Structures are given as structure tokens and as C-alpha cells.
Amino acid sequence: DQQVKQNSPSLSVQEGRISILNCDYTNSMFDYFLWYKKYPAEGPTFLISISSIKDKNEDGRFTVFLNKSAKHLSLHIVPSQPGDSAVYFCAAKEAGGSSNTGKLIFGQGTTLQVKP
Amino acid sequence: NAGVTQTPKFQVLKTGQSMTLQCAQDMNHNSMYWYRQDPGMGLRLIYYSASEGTTDKGEVPNGYNVSRLNKREFSLRLESAAPSQTSVYFCASSEARQGAQYFGPGTRLTVL
Numbered sequence: 165d166q167q168v169k170q171n172s173p174s175l176s177v178q179e180g181r182i183s184i185l186n187c188d189y190t191n192s193m194f195d196y197f198l199w200y201k202k203y204p205a206e207g208p209t210f211l212i213s214i215s216s217i218k219d220k221n222e223d224g225r226f227t228v229f230l231n232k233s234a235k236h237l238s239l240h241i242v243p244s245q246p247g248d249s250a251v252y253f254c255a256a257k258e259a260g261g262s263s264n265t266g267k268l269i270f271g272q273g274t275t276l277q278v279k280p
Numbered sequence: 281n282a283g284v285t286q287t288p289k290f291q292v293l294k295t296g297q298s299m300t301l302q303c304a305q306d307m308n309h310n311s312m313y314w315y316r317q318d319p320g321m322g323l324r325l326i327y328y329s330a331s332e333g334t335t336d337k338g339e340v341p342n343g344y345n346v347s348r349l350n351k352r353e354f355s356l357r358l359e360s361a362a363p364s365q366t367s368v369y370f371c372a373s374s375e376a377r378q379g380a381q382y383f384g385p386g387t388r389l390t391v392l
Binding site for chain 1: 284311313315320321322323324325328330336338370372374375379380381382383384385386
């Protein structure tokens with residue numbers, strides 16, 4: 165059973181519009197949520213994160229929203245640019261207290277295409 | 281400051297051969313991780329090392345072994361490669377408390 169799910173394998177948007185990528189999770193013990201971007205033939209790069217005690221975090225064109233009651237997070241990219249075309253992974257970290265290993269559980273990924 | 285480096289970038293093995301994937305980080309991170317990425321499966325954790333001297337199994341450890349050589353280096357060994365181990369392998373490191381992991385460029389492995 166997958167604890168972190170990205171139900172949309174792909175998303176296509178027009179340049180300048182908003183891209184919304186979604187992620188659902190099942191484990192209430194997650195304390196951090198992260199988004200990664202991955203270009204072909206490269207490693208994933210960290211994009212933005214949010215603590216479970218917050219509901220929004222913003223960094224430039226990227227905003228992550230967390231809805232704990234729905235166990236749902238989303239990444240908004242405004243405005244979208246062709247260079248944003250990549251695979252986006254959401255990930256979640258389980259709270260571990262003194263035994264915090266930092267392990268992440270990843271979703272399957274969503275391929276975003278931004279058309280010029 | 282190179283971040284996380286991995287060698288080799290590409291490798292082709294025959295079934296039954298062995299090999300070691302190397303990973304090093306220069307960010308003084310305590311924790312290191314090995315993942316594999318397969319189409320439609322996201323990134324799955326193979327093994328991790330929360331700190332120097334410790335290693336633990338992740339989600340898909342069968343067929344792999346690891347060594348945390350020192351704080352900088354974490355290697356992944358395939359003792360007897362199988363076609364099911366054809367994948368892209370990523371190494372990552374983090375300061376566990378913050379959560380963000382930083383990834384290497386990956387090793388593309390094909391087992392024939």
C-alpha cells in the first residue's frame with residue numbers, strides 16, 4: 165500500500181498559466197513534506213518543503229499548500245515557464261524524535277509539460 | 281563543493297556479475313541513502329545509513345548490500361546481478377532533522 169500517492173501521471177499547461185500538482189498521503193505521522201523536480205538524466209533536486217504545523221509555504225513562483233484534514237498537499241507554480249517542464253515528486257518524512265533517520269517516502273511522480 | 285557524486289554514470293552487467301556503486305558527499309551530512317527509480321514507481325529506498333557506522337534496510341533491500349565507509353562515502357554492492365535490478369540508482373544525503381535530501385546524478389545500470 166502506497167503511503168504517498170500522486171494520482172496524475174502527467175499534466176500539460178500553457179506558459180504563463182498556473183500549474184497545480186497534487187499529492188495525497190495516508191500516514192498521519194509525517195512531519196515534513198517536500199517537492200522535488202527531476203530533469204531527464206539528472207538526479208532529483210529539492211524544490212520546496214513544508215512542515216506539518218504549517219498550511220502554506222512560498223518561495224518565489226512556487227507555493228506548497230498542506231491540508232492536513234484531507235491528507236493532501238499541492239504545489240502551485242505561477243507563472244509556469246517552459247523550463248519548469250520536468251517530473252515532480254512529492255515526498256514525506258516520518259517524525260522520528262531521537263531516532264530521526266530522515267527517511268523519505270516518495271510518490272510516483274507527475275510529468276509536467278509547459279507549452280510555449 | 282561538488283555535493284553528492286556517484287560513479288559510474290553507466291554500467292552494463294551480465295546476469296550473475298557483481299559490482300559496487302560508489303557515492304560520496306562533501307556536505308558533512310550524517311545520513312546517506314540509496315534509491316532505485318523505475319518507471320511509474322517513483323523512488324524506492326534500498327538502504328540507508330542514519331549516521332556513520334550504522335546501516336538499515338529500506339523498502340527494497342533484497343539483492344543488495346551497503347557499506348558506510350566513513351562519513352563521506354556510502355557504497356552499494358550487487359553481489360549477483362539480476363535483470364530485475366536494471367534501474368537508475370540514486371544516492372542522497374541529508375541532515376535528517378531538516379528532511380531535505382540532496383541527490384547525486386545517478387547511475388544507469390542495465391543487467392542483461
